[in-house]
Amino acid sequence: MSEQVVSARVIGAHGRHYDVELPNGAVRRCYPKGKRNEATVGDTVDITLDGDSEGYLFAIHPRKNLLYRSDEWRTKQFAANVDRLFIVVAVEPTFSDDLLGRALTGAWAADVEPVIVLNKVDLGDRVDQARIRLAPYISLGVPMVELVATDTAVVFDRLMPFMTGKTSLLLGQSAMGKSTILNALVPNARALTQEHSVALGAGKHTTTTTRLYHLPNSAGDIIDSPGVQVFGLAHLSPEDIERGFPEFVEHKRHCRFYNCSHQHEPGCGVLSALEKGLIDTIRHQLYGRLLEEKASAKT
Secondary structure (H helix, E strand, O other): OOOOEEEEEEEEEOOOOEEEEOOOOOEEEEEEOOOOOOOOOOOEEEEEEEOOOEEEEEEEOOOOOEEEEEOOOOEEEEEEOOOEEEEEEEOOOOOOHHHHHHHHHHHHHOOOEEEEEEEOOOOOOHHHHHHHHHHHHHOOOOOEEEEOOOOHHHHHHHHHHHHOOOEEEEEEOOOOOHHHHHHHHOOOHHHHHHHHHHHHOOOOOHHHOOEEEEOHHHOOEEEEOOOOOEEOOOOOOHHHHHHOOHHHHHHHOOOOOOOOOOOOOOOOHHHHHHHOOOOOHHHHHHHHHHHHHHHHHHO
């Protein structure tokens, strides 16, 4: 009897096994078959079915993109085939410009459209300070949505136009309100996680895993990766890093040298624009740090 082969989608990754959703909506626990298959949430995969609840993953379909997260120990892939990245920041507590800049670089390098979500805009005068800090990113054409995450109706009305028909990734530091936003968009997200955990014997620690949820009325999908997540950029080449700084494009045409690094060369159009205030200093400093980290990793 031949094995039944089904194309399915990875909606959860747990290290040695995956939660895979079949076309009929059923969820199975799947294990890599043969050579190690490095699948990740958002992947479309081919599996063979085994019994009523499990299966074996043996092939990954071509990806549109693959995103990585990193911490002080390692870099690890965590999402694939993403259309939009929603970076959640808040008026309070303060957010990290470095983390925001790295997320934008990772998004642009992977051809993912970023959107900044500014939460807690009900905190009076501090809202203007947050807007001033975010102005350099908005000037690059990054859309910004302002909201109060606890107002479910506003969250839905303001974010759904960006999410409809897309696979979106939610990213945010601790205490920025990302989980509240997810619960507003997918009211039964926690219930779904618990249900899948019980059905698949995944245990109680599901909040530490990346997971894909369906938005109501099949409007789109949203991938949530709980905890403080930083885009992993170690896999990027210097050329990829430069692509993560679209404000350089117009000015690098005036560089004297074709292989200009935009850091110290004479006749550099980017450095000239920096001196004139046409490129944000914080952004250029981040660019330099990323190149330095890349060079250090090779030594």
